[in-house]
Amino acid sequence: MRGRNEPLGAELVSRDAWKGRDVISILDFSRRELESLFAAASEFVGPPKPRKDLADYIVATAFFEPSTRTRLSFTTAALRLGAKVIDLSPDVSSILKGESLHDTTMMLEGYSDLIVMRHPSEGAALLAAELASVPVVNGGDGSQHHPTQAMLDLFTVKRLKGKIDGLTYTVLGDNRYARSATSFLYGLTKFKPKMVYIVSPETLRPRDEVIKQLKGLGLRFEQRAELEQVIGNTDVLYLTRIQKERFPDPNEYEKVKGSYKLTKEVLAKGRSGMIVLHPLPRSTELPYEIDSEKSSAYMTQAHLGVPLRMALLLKVIGGGRS
Amino acid sequence: MGAMTLARRGNLPQNDDQTTMLVRKIPDGSVIDHIAAGKALSVLRLLGNPQENGFTIAMVMNVSSSKMKRKDIVKVEGMEVSQEQVQRLALIAPRASVNIVRAYRVVAKRNAVPPRTLRGILSCTAPTCVSVREKDSAPSIFFLSGKSPLRYRCKYCGRELTEKEISSQLG
Ligand SMILES: [Zn+2]
Numbered sequence: 001m002r003g004r005n006e007p008l009g010a011e012l013v014s015r016d017a018w019k020g021r022d023v024i025s026i027l028d029f030s031r032r033e034l035e036s037l038f039a040a041a042s043e044f045v046g047p048p049k050p051r052k053d054l055a056d057y058i059v060a061t062a063f064f065e066p067s068t069r070t071r072l073s074f075t076t077a078a079l080r081l082g083a084k085v086i087d088l089s090p091d092v093s094s095i096l097k098g099e100s101l102h103d104t105t106m107m108l109e110g111y112s113d114l115i116v117m118r119h120p121s122e123g124a125a126l127l128a129a130e131l132a133s134v135p136v137v138n139g140g141d142g143s144q145h146h147p148t149q150a151m152l153d154l155f156t157v158k159r160l161k162g163k164i165d166g167l168t169y170t171v172l173g174d175n176r177y178a179r180s181a182t183s184f185l186y187g188l189t190k191f192k193p194k195m196v197y198i199v200s201p202e203t204l205r206p207r208d209e210v211i212k213q214l215k216g217l218g219l220r221f222e223q224r225a226e227l228e229q230v231i232g233n234t235d236v237l238y239l240t241r242i243q244k245e246r247f248p249d250p251n252e253y254e255k256v257k258g259s260y261k262l263t264k265e266v267l268a269k270g271r272s273g274m275i276v277l278h279p280l281p282r283s284t285e286l287p288y289e290i291d292s293e294k295s296s297a298y299m300t301q302a303h304l305g306v307p308l309r310m311a312l313l314l315k316v317i318g319g320g321r322s
Numbered sequence: 323m324g325a326m327t328l329a330r331r332g333n334l335p336q337n338d339d340q341t342t343m344l345v346r347k348i349p350d351g352s353v354i355d356h357i358a359a360g361k362a363l364s365v366l367r368l369l370g371n372p373q374e375n376g377f378t379i380a381m382v383m384n385v386s387s388s389k390m391k392r393k394d395i396v397k398v399e400g401m402e403v404s405q406e407q408v409q410r411l412a413l414i415a416p417r418a419s420v421n422i423v424r425a426y427r428v429v430a431k432r433n434a435v436p437p438r439t440l441r442g443i444l445s446c447t448a449p450t451c452v453s454v455r456e457k458d459s460a461p462s463i464f465f466l467s468g469k470s471p472l473r474y475r476c477k478y479c480g481r482e483l484t485e486k487e488i489s490s491q492l493g
Binding site for chain 1: 450452460477
């Protein structure tokens with residue numbers, strides 16, 4: 001449900017206007033809107049109280065790609081607000097067999113008040129948003145955007161570090177195909193980080209259009225090859241797994257698999273107070289032995305997904321009551 | 323090509339003014355100048371191959387230019403290139419200029435201005451883009467993202483098409 005000619009990333013609305021909005025890219029939101037979301041989400045952190053804010057609403061989750069955290073945290077968030085949830089199950093075979101995204105979207109629009117969609121094609125959520133008369137929330141489109149993950153990641157930084165501005169961030173891993181990494185970088189453009197280091201194996205560096213976008217938005221960043229060069233300056237280390245499923249060529253995956261891994265030894269070189277974030281699920285880059293380190297914050301991050309998405313659903317459907 | 327060889331032999335300095343002399347002036351029609359070298363035939367195709375409809379064509383290919391090193395020039399006698407054609411021309415010859423000639427005089431100059439939005443003209447090169455995967459129901463929409471060199475950005479996946487990719491899709 002958006003203006004048809006609106007280019008992605010255009011901040012058409014500068015005031016806090018969440019109601020009825022599609023959530024396609026974090027670039028579509030202003031700093032002020034994100035801050036108001038974080039403030040609302042803070043209200044939901046802690047022991048849940050039964051709420052009926054969205055009792056008259058139905059949220060549809062349509063995941064054309066496997067997902068656990070994003071789908072379940074949206075479902076939990078909706079249920080905690082009293083909404084009902086219908087789910088287009090991840091058993092996608094029947095959809096892949098022939099129904100177009102167009103027809104699926106038109107069906108869901110008729111059944112629900114908001115659609116959360118994950119899809120392997122870049123631009124799927126945007127296309128669905130153009131077709132549907134109800135708001136569409138992008139739960140991940142190919143290797144492009146994952147706005148609610150980025151919102152949740154920034155919310156986690158805000159809660160654990162007390163601020164987002166002025167910190168040094170290192171984004172390590174698959175910065176080419178991991179939409180969480182791209183979206184986190186896009187999210188940082190809304191704030192004033194001291195510095196952002198992008199560390200990836202050569203073939204997993206951000207795509208040209210992403211680099212161009214980050215430059216255009218004035219983000220201070222540098223690309224580095226080794227984590228050890230920058231870990232001593234890092235306040236927030238953001239790690240992603242290699243997105244095996246998005247490699248056009250399986251041989252390319254074989255070449256880089258296991259090419260980076262966080263170890264206790266490397267972590268020991270980090271400055272005190274550093275936090276480690278990871279959108280999960282993990283692969284070999286984040287061994288379980290890191291979980292007990294003081295800096296590991298990814299479980300907290302995962303848990304904050306529910307309050308963040310509660311605030312988001314309430315703002316988009318209910319118009320910002322909190 | 324013949325005209326160019328002649329110019330070389332005669333040691334004529336090849337600036338823009340000289341090259342226009344390589345082909346005789348036309349009484350009526352269109353002179354399309356500053357076409358990237360090698361693109362003259364694509365320009366003719368984009369104009370609907372006027373030579374097949376009885377129009378006389380004169381072409382200068384790979385000639386020196388002060389503005390763009392090497393360029394092509396196309397003259398179509400008796401046919402006035404429309405504003406809409408000029409817009410499309412901008413996609414394969416972004417620096418082209420079109421002079422409309424009547425009775426040996428230039429009566430209108432039309433610069434190729436690439437449209438800000440293109441619908442259904444280009445195809446995205448990202449194999450997983452929704453505009454490719456769902457092309458039966460999804461539109462192809464591109465936004466102008468650079469003029470020199472020419473670039474268009476897919477609305478759905480953000481992939482940019484380079485000038486070369488654009489002209490190869492259209493040429
Ligand atoms: Zn595309």
